[in-house]
Amino acid sequence: MFSVQVKPQRLVVRYFAVSTAYLVIAVTLGLLMQLGIATYSSFQAHVHIALIGFVSLSIMGAMYQIVPTLQGVELYNPRLAEAQFWLMNIGVLGLSASFLSGRAFVAPMALLVALASYLFVYIIFATYRRAKAPFNLTMKFFLSALVYFSIAIAIGFILAASSTSQSSLFYKGNYLVGHAHLALLAFVGLTIMGAMYQMLPMLSLRELHSARLGEAQFWLSNLGIVGFSLGALSARKSILMLSSVVVVVGAYVFLYNMYKTLAKKGGKFDISVKFFASALVYFAIACTLGVAIAIFHKNLLWIDGLLSAHAHLTAMGFVTLTIMGAMYHLVPMLVWMTRYAEKLGREPVPTIAEMFNQRWANIQFAGANLGVAGYFVGLLTSDGLGLISAFVFLISTYGFAYIMYRVMSPWGN
């Protein structure tokens, strides 16, 4: 019988390859919108290519790598994971095309994305169940993030299935706020926190400041997220405000733990840790702004672009920079293992550090930060700074994609 051997490490690299392509498309579309060539439908395509195409696919690839590693087991059914990869990509491309072409196939494509996402959740839980390892802090964050992800997908599908026109989406504003925050705050936020508890100490070569504080923060953040979601879905403003404070306190505890870890004596920060550290600064500002919006929204919403500034600082500054940092570590390491480890002793092979140009990576890091900070200030001050910064971020994103594809390419190094 014909059978296909699927190597999980190659699948993870493929996930990162396509997620990088989605990042390039989303940022390009964002700049076109900034130039005024955009419509409402391209806004929805921009958001979903960025958050499902880039962010979710990056997280899926990262979890397919990190969960088996942490649990000391093989990935559950790599062939099913391979099928999930294709389903997810067809769904993301179809959903984005639907948004750009008058929402023709939004509901069936949203269903495809939902099915592929549930398949991913199933594979991760099945992998987790194989292990005899103790319940690790990172795994707690990941598993709870996946529960929220499952709920966010269900709400997203209901929104897609029940909306035939643009205006009806606005009447479902509570569900939209609930969907957006469950997806971004709960799924993406908790996943990144879980990954940082593992990757930041490992890559900065410093012991985590306090695992017990991490445990406390896990419960605090979950309490806040459950309250926030219930408050958003039921339109109870008092619950929304109170729980947004709890969410932000949880975020500050996380930031404190990370800061104390990085402040310990140790070696120089590598490129991944630099990305993580700057992402954490943006996270601190975005959280503070978020809670201010939740509490004082009636007085603050007149500031043009405040909501957009909050959303972009979170998505570009915190999420994208964290993923870029993680990819600078994971992609070269996985490519090195699959391509060069076997050749050791038989022919000369590059070291992981030699797989990409460190100076270009540092320039890309500087460009990404200039783009994020400038765009944030530009949105609040509404001058040409926003456009220039969006362009700087675009160039930096293209640079990142070039560096990653050179590492992945068999001819790149």
Next chain:
Amino acid sequence: MARILDLRGLPHPTRLPLVFNTLASLGKDEELVVLVEIEPLPLYAMLKQKGYECKGFKQADNSWRVEIRKVTG
């Protein structure tokens, strides 16, 4: 007989090739002891995949000592 590879203080990207390079040069009955700051969970997974068995031990100074040997038979 054990060969010791102290990776403490070295940049992260240089470590994996060093470990696999050293493993490739080991004699038949030799084992490798790696010293690191943080428990290297990803390294365990990669070593297992490449046919090695390893055990990590936390030291009094919070660093880690990892003993690695080729699985035979």
